[in-house]
Amino acid sequence: MNMRETIPDISAEIVGELINLAGRQRMLSQRVVLHALLGLRGDAAALVVARDCLDTFAASHARLVEGDDHFPGVFSTALRELYFGARKADERIRAFTKLAAHACACLERSIEASTADSVCEAAVTELTTAATPLLELLQALTQAYQDELRSVEAAAAKRQAGIVDELASISLRANIVALNARVAAARAGQFGREFAVITAELAHVIGEMDRLVQGVVGKPETRNSAPERHSGFRNQRMHARLAG
Incomplete structure (x- = not known):
């Protein structure tokens, strides 16, 4: 994975936007799980929402980690340690994204066939089980960006x-x-x-x-x-x- 170099002069405004983006990830992860559960009951509209939330969740994670023309990616040692160190935030978030994509694919096939099967139920159960520890991790990431904001303001x-x-x-x-x-x-x-x-x-x-x-x-x-x-x-x- 290509990561941008550390940017020492990142502005407080950009870090504030990153805080909002990281905080939104918590809401998106919960919406993915909720609408996947509704999709398991045969709600096709809920499954569409789950897919949209998942796409936004995955794209936002890429912006946070890899950066783009607006955001710097992982720009500090503390964030790098959180994403790629012992807590393996990047790996765990990507694993959750794969679980969610697999569950959505199963549910789409199930809805097309007008029947639910054990594979879909198992996929949604696994996704639901992964949601709680992921939520705690996403909260830690949001807090880390808030800590970065304080550091940026102090440096300024x-x-x-x-x-x-x-x-x-x-x-x-x-x-x-x-x-x-x-x-x-x-x-x-x-x-x-x-x-x-x-x-x-x-x-x-x-x-x-x-x-x-x-x-x-x-x-x-x-x-x-x-x-x-x-x-x-x-x-x-x-x-x-x-x-x-």
């Missing part, structure tokens, strides 16, 4: 905090430049007036940068991660004003 907050740190460093250096430039302009007297205008504009740009950084720091995902990291920004702005 860390990256954002790093960007804020970098902006703070740039702002500090720019303030020093503005301070030195204004001192030089003041010493130059009337010959430094044009230069003073430029340094005033630089101070304005620094102020805009500070407001941008404060806006980022104020967001929920970064506010708690670095509450005191940028307390020097107000002092930097004050230095720039004093330099004028």
Whole structure:
């Protein structure tokens, strides 16, 4: 099986969609079993629903594991261990899919012949028996994707905090430049007036940068991660004003 490489920068939005997709698998597995049982009683319409649910279940599993143009497939070590490690989620889900396909095929033949046989009953019984442990496994997978979402959000907050740190460093250096430039302009007297205008504009740009950084720091995902990291920004702005 071809699996995509791990994608470290997967977005929280994509992981949220994967959570929904994984959660839907639980409902689909139960609908397959329910409508197979109804099909065993001769309900042809229920058997059509069982087939549709099974097709969707199998396609969704392929998207979760192998990925496509939208989803990354198994993108983390924890998910890879769950799907292909000791719990063998991928193998067990595919085995359930085969059981369901076999049961549906038996039921289709039974309905065409207008009679149920022991083979169909055995196939549906085996499918029903497999449903409960599978449901627990699908729940564990959904929980694993929820854990991944928390990790992705934490990593995004860390990256954002790093960007804020970098902006703070740039702002500090720019303030020093503005301070030195204004001192030089003041010493130059009337010959430094044009230069003073430029340094005033630089101070304005620094102020805009500070407001941008404060806006980022104020967001929920970064506010708690670095509450005191940028307390020097107000002092930097004050230095720039004093330099004028």
